[in-house]
Amino acid sequence: MTSRANAILLAVAVLGLAATPFFAEKFYVQFFAKLLIMGIFAMSLDLLLGYTGLVSFGHAAFYGASAYTLAILTPQYQAANFWTSFPIAIAVSATLALVIGFFVVRTHGIYFIMVTLAFAQMLFFLFHDTKIAGGNDGIYIDVRPVAKIGDWQPFNLDNFVHVFYLVLVFFVIVYVLLRVILASPFGRVLVGIKANEARMRSLGFPTFRYKLVAFVIAGAIAGVAGYLSSIQFGVVNPEMMGWHLSGAVMMMVILGGMGTLTGPIIGAAVWMLLELGLQGLPKVGSVDLGKHWQLWMGSFIVLASLLLPNGLLGLGASLLRRIGKQRGKPDA
Amino acid sequence: MPEVVLATQGLTRHFGGLAAVSGVSLEAHMGQLHAVIGPNGAGKSTLINMLSGDLPPTSGRVAINGCDVTGLAAHQISRMGVGRSYQKTNVxxxxxxxxxxxxxxxxxxxxxxxxxxxxxxxxxxxxxxxxxxxxxxxxxxxxxxxxxxxxxxxxxxxxxxxxxxxPKLLLLDEPLAGMGAEESASMVALLKKLVETHAILLVEHDMDAVFELADRLTVMVDGQVLASGAPAAIRANAEVQEAYLGESHE
Incomplete structure (x- = not known):
C-alpha cells in the first residue's frame, strides 16, 4: 500500500473515531482512547524497530517514566498543572532515553535487545521494590491535572470525552510528526542505517548519533503515551515499565507490520480488540474460555507470525493487489 | 610530480598471530591509478579496509592530503574525501x-x-x-x-x-569481479575517465584490465610488498613472475 493510501485510510478512521463520543457509551469511548494511546506507543517503537532496526525490548521504561513523573508532580489531594507537568514528564522520558541510549545504542543485535531489557527492568524494580510512589502497588493520581490558562480552561481532564479528544489530537500530531521526520534528511539516514549500517558509515555518516537521537525521539513519544495513559486511568504502577508491556507493544508493531507506521496502529487496535473479545468468551461446560484468553491470544500470535511475514498491513496490501489484478483481467 | 593524495608508511595489521599486512608503504597520486595485485590471501582487502577506516591498523601510518588519519573512524575518513567500493556488492x-x-x-x-x-x-x-x-x-x-x-x-x-x-581518492576493491567481457570493458572505460579527476587505488584480479589501466603497480604476497613500480618493470620482474603472474596463468 502506498503511504498516501495509508494516510487516507487513517484520516477516515480518525474522523470516524472523532464521532464516537456522540453515540458510544462511556466504556467504549474510554476503550478507544486507550487504543489510541497504545497506537501512539506502538508508533514510537516503530521508529526504532521498523525504521532504524533497533529492536528495543525495554520501551515501556519511557512510557512508565513520564507516568511516574506526573504521579510524583501531583500533590496529594490537589491537581498538577497540565501545561507544566506534561512538558516536564516528556522531558524526563527524553532525558532517560538519552542516558540509557548513550549506553545501549553502541551495542548491536541480540546484545541491544538484552541491554534495553536490562535497563527497563532496573527501573521496574526501582519502583517495585522501594517505597517511591507507592512501591509495587503503584499510586493513584487522585486529582487529574488542570489545564487552566489564566481563568480559562480549554479542556477538563475529569471529563472522559475531553480526555478522548485530547488523546485523539496527540495521536494525529504524533503520526504527522513521525511522517515528516521520516521524510526528512534525518529520517532517510535512519532507514539507511536499518538497511546497512556499515555502508552508511563508509558513506560518511556518524551513525551512532543518529541512532541515539532516534532513541530519544522514540522515548519522548512513548512518554506522551504514558502521560496520557496515567491521566486516563488515574493510576500509575510498576507494570507500566515492565517487560510484559515492552513485549506487548513489540508484538503490536510486528503484528501490524513494522516500518509502516500505520501497521503498528492496526496492530495495537487488533491486539486490544482481541484482548477485549477473548476475555468476554463464555463458559463452555466446565471450561471458562474467557479466563484462558491468553492461550487464544498466544495461538493467534503464533499463527500470525507464521502466516503473515509482513504483518496485517502486508496481508491487506497483498489482498488489495490480488483484487486489483483480477479486475484488470478481461472478463472470461 | 602530481599531488600525493594518499601515503602510507609501514602499514601493518595482525589478526592474532597472523600478519595479514606488514610494513606496506605506498602512495596514490592525483590523476593516476595505482593498482595493487597479488594472489588470494595476500592482504589486499585488509589493506583497503585499513585505508578506509573500516579496520584500525596495528601499526604504521596513513596520511590523506598530508593529514595523518591513522585510527580515524570510517565516517571521518570518508569526510576527508575518500570513497570506497566493496568487493562484494554493498548497495x-x-x-x-x-x-x-x-x-x-x-x-x-x-x-x-x-x-x-x-x-x-x-x-x-x-x-x-x-x-x-x-x-x-x-x-x-x-x-x-x-x-x-x-x-x-x-x-x-x-x-x-x-x-x-x-571523493578525491577512490579505493576500489575488485570492481570487475563477476563481470562479463562487455561489462568489464565498459567498467574499464569508466575507470579511465575517472582517473583524470581522481586518485585511484585499485585492487583487481583481472590482469588485462590492470595492465591497461595502471600507472603504477604494487605486488603483494603474504601481506608484504614484493615489488612496486611501473607496469612494464613489474611485468619484466622475474620474482613477480615466479610468485604471482606465473601462477595465475596455470
Whole structure:
C-alpha cells in the first residue's frame, strides 16, 4: 500500500473515531482512547524497530517514566498543572532515553535487545521494590491535572470525552510528526542505517548519533503515551515499565507490520480488540474460555507470525493487489 | 610530480598471530591509478579496509592530503574525501538507484540532523546524485530498485554512490569481479575517465584490465610488498613472475 493510501485510510478512521463520543457509551469511548494511546506507543517503537532496526525490548521504561513523573508532580489531594507537568514528564522520558541510549545504542543485535531489557527492568524494580510512589502497588493520581490558562480552561481532564479528544489530537500530531521526520534528511539516514549500517558509515555518516537521537525521539513519544495513559486511568504502577508491556507493544508493531507506521496502529487496535473479545468468551461446560484468553491470544500470535511475514498491513496490501489484478483481467 | 593524495608508511595489521599486512608503504597520486595485485590471501582487502577506516591498523601510518588519519573512524575518513567500493556488492538493495546515490550525496552536507524539511527537496543533493549516476553510466536506471539491476549495473551503482560523496581518492576493491567481457570493458572505460579527476587505488584480479589501466603497480604476497613500480618493470620482474603472474596463468 502506498503511504498516501495509508494516510487516507487513517484520516477516515480518525474522523470516524472523532464521532464516537456522540453515540458510544462511556466504556467504549474510554476503550478507544486507550487504543489510541497504545497506537501512539506502538508508533514510537516503530521508529526504532521498523525504521532504524533497533529492536528495543525495554520501551515501556519511557512510557512508565513520564507516568511516574506526573504521579510524583501531583500533590496529594490537589491537581498538577497540565501545561507544566506534561512538558516536564516528556522531558524526563527524553532525558532517560538519552542516558540509557548513550549506553545501549553502541551495542548491536541480540546484545541491544538484552541491554534495553536490562535497563527497563532496573527501573521496574526501582519502583517495585522501594517505597517511591507507592512501591509495587503503584499510586493513584487522585486529582487529574488542570489545564487552566489564566481563568480559562480549554479542556477538563475529569471529563472522559475531553480526555478522548485530547488523546485523539496527540495521536494525529504524533503520526504527522513521525511522517515528516521520516521524510526528512534525518529520517532517510535512519532507514539507511536499518538497511546497512556499515555502508552508511563508509558513506560518511556518524551513525551512532543518529541512532541515539532516534532513541530519544522514540522515548519522548512513548512518554506522551504514558502521560496520557496515567491521566486516563488515574493510576500509575510498576507494570507500566515492565517487560510484559515492552513485549506487548513489540508484538503490536510486528503484528501490524513494522516500518509502516500505520501497521503498528492496526496492530495495537487488533491486539486490544482481541484482548477485549477473548476475555468476554463464555463458559463452555466446565471450561471458562474467557479466563484462558491468553492461550487464544498466544495461538493467534503464533499463527500470525507464521502466516503473515509482513504483518496485517502486508496481508491487506497483498489482498488489495490480488483484487486489483483480477479486475484488470478481461472478463472470461 | 602530481599531488600525493594518499601515503602510507609501514602499514601493518595482525589478526592474532597472523600478519595479514606488514610494513606496506605506498602512495596514490592525483590523476593516476595505482593498482595493487597479488594472489588470494595476500592482504589486499585488509589493506583497503585499513585505508578506509573500516579496520584500525596495528601499526604504521596513513596520511590523506598530508593529514595523518591513522585510527580515524570510517565516517571521518570518508569526510576527508575518500570513497570506497566493496568487493562484494554493498548497495542498499531495497532503495532505487537514485535513492542510493541521493543518500550518498546527502552525506556531504554538514549534518543530516534536519527533521522537518523533506529530503527530496535538497536540490544540491539531488543534482549530485544525478551527476554521479550519469558519470557511472546509470542515468537511465535512476528509478529502478537496486535489487532489480543486473550484477554489472549494481557494480556501476557501487561506483556511482562512491562518486556521489565527491571523493578525491577512490579505493576500489575488485570492481570487475563477476563481470562479463562487455561489462568489464565498459567498467574499464569508466575507470579511465575517472582517473583524470581522481586518485585511484585499485585492487583487481583481472590482469588485462590492470595492465591497461595502471600507472603504477604494487605486488603483494603474504601481506608484504614484493615489488612496486611501473607496469612494464613489474611485468619484466622475474620474482613477480615466479610468485604471482606465473601462477595465475596455470
Amino acid at each position: 542498499f538493495l531495497a532503495f532505487t538507484a537514485f535513492e542510493n546515490c541521493r543518500l550518498a550525496a546527502q552525506s556531504r552536507r554538514k549534518t543530516s540532523m534536519q527533521f522537518f524539511r523533506p529530503a527530496v527537496n535538497l536540490t544540491e543533493v539531488n543534482r549530485s546524485a544525478e551527476e554521479a549516476l550519469a558519470a557511472a553510466g546509470l542515468d537511465g536506471r535512476a528509478g529502478s530498485v537496486a535489487s532489480a539491476l543486473s550484477h554489472g549495473e549494481q557494480r556501476q551503482l557501487e561506483i556511482a554512490m562512491t562518486l556521489a560523496t565527491r
